Amino acid sequence: MSKKQQALILSAPLFGDVHPKEQHEFNGFPCSGCQGNGWHWKEDKWGDRIKEPCSVCGGTRKLKxxxxxxxKADS
Structure with missing residues (x-):
């Protein structure tokens, strides 16, 4: 089966003293806390089962x- 994989290829910037930091975002990873459901089963004070939003992804089902x-200079 095919697998989607995201990669970042590094190369030194031309003007490292002007732009010493870079930031990249990779999104679309299934949440490891709820396995992509967006919620967990919990019981309320009467014993009824309710869905509680995942504390890791906040209910979005995905992580980035x-x-x-x-x-920096190599020492």
Whole structure:
């Protein structure tokens, strides 16, 4: 089966002293907290089952990765 994979290829910037930091966002990852459901089953004070939004993704069912790159001199 095919698998979608996101990648970031690094190359040093031309003007590293002007732009020493970069930030990239990768989105569309299924939430690992709720397995992409967006909620968890909980019981209220009367014992009824209710859906509670996931505390990891906030109910959106997806996560994004924010990658920050800081360019420094190699020592």
């Amino acid at each position: 990765a924010v990658v920050t790159i800081e360019w």
